[in-house]
Amino acid sequence: MHTSRFSPSLLRSSVVALLLLAFITACNNNDNPAPTAASQTELLVANNWQVNAVTTTDGQPINVNRLNLATAVLYNLRMQFRNDNTVRALDPNQSNVVVNQGTWKLASDNQSMDVVVTGFNGNFPIVQLDRNQLILRQQAPVDGKNTPINLEFKPVP
Secondary structure (H helix, E strand, O other), X not given: OOOOOOOHHHHHHHHHHHHHHHHHHHHHOOOOOOOOHXXXXXXXXXXXXXXXXXXXXOOOXXXXXXXXXXXXXXXXXXXXXXXOOEEEEEXXXXXXXXXXXXXXXXXXXXXXXXXXXXXXXXXXXXXXXXXXXXXXXXXXXXXXXXXXXXXXXXXXX
16 A cells, blocks of 8 residues: 555645745736836837827727828838937938927826927827837827827837
8 A cells, every 4th residue: 555645635735835926926026117217218219110000099000091191191200219308200211311300208207208399299198118119199180080099109220
């Protein structure tokens, strides 16, 4: 007859303890720390950004023909946020000539940015900012009616 080294209750207690430890570790793991001005700035200035989609606030694509000219033209420009808090709009079809420029700065909570550029002024909440995407919230005409939209930017060379 073979006797087990572990009693069923000890095994059950060990499994429960391991699951509890895994849960506590997962809850304490902070993969998304609060953004800082330095971290947000570093991500913004690391690349030029170009609009690759305009969507509703729940992520549904909005066809470009439903947008006003000021919003639609953003598809054709590359935005360059610089460390000196200037922003430039570059036209990639004209050897990246600067076609518009102004200033930007992060709001005190680092959750939005103030932009002052002709045709693109305001405080824009930052929905997402990481190495692969910048999403800004904006009010813009869609089918002639002012609507909250997301401007989804991708990094470009």
